[in-house]
Amino acid sequence: MYEKECPYCNLLADPEQQIIFENATCAYIQKPSEQTVLVGSGLIVPKRHAVDVFSLTAQEWIDTQELLMKAKAYLEERYGHDGYSVGWNTGKTGGQSISHAHLHVIPRFADEPYAGKGIRHWIKQEANHRRV
Incomplete structure (x- = not known):
């Protein structure tokens, strides 16, 4: 499935966005560091329009893990970082x-x-704020 207006269905539409790695079902993408909150940030997206993580196929899960491990190696070659935040x-x-x-x-x-x-x-922080 493809959604015309979805920025992740047409990864090449954004000239600032770069596909770093891809496999049969997913791609690991990045934008220039000045456009991200933290240097080196990236996304793994399925090529098929899957609305959320619960919509992924078994193969998309496998391919996501493959790209996550490639992204980890790629990032470790380029940055002297101390940890990761990874999430959906x-x-x-x-x-x-x-x-x-x-x-x-x-x-x-x-x-x-x-x-x-x-x-x-x-x-x-949100929970503590609500308790007050």
């Missing part, structure tokens, strides 16, 4: 802003402003 946002309430499954692969650095503040940090 699913549904509007879950933070998904584009209705096409995409796995965030974000290298994390000890000296960056968000160091040590993974997804659980923000959830805890």
Whole structure:
């Protein structure tokens, strides 16, 4: 399935976006570092229009893992990072802003402003704020 208006159904439509790796069902993409929150950030997206992670086929899961391991090696060659944030946002309430499954692969650095503040940090902040 292909959605004409979906930015991840037509990966070549955005000239700033680069396909770093791809396999039969998925692609690992990046934009220039100045357009990302953290240097080296990228996405793994299925080539087929899958609305969210729960729509992936068994083969897309296998191919996603293959690209995740390739992305890890690729990032480790280029950056002196100290960790990763890897994850899916699913549904509007879950933070998904584009209705096409995409796995965030974000290298994390000890000296960056968000160091040590993974997804659980923000959830805890929200929970503490609601308790007040």
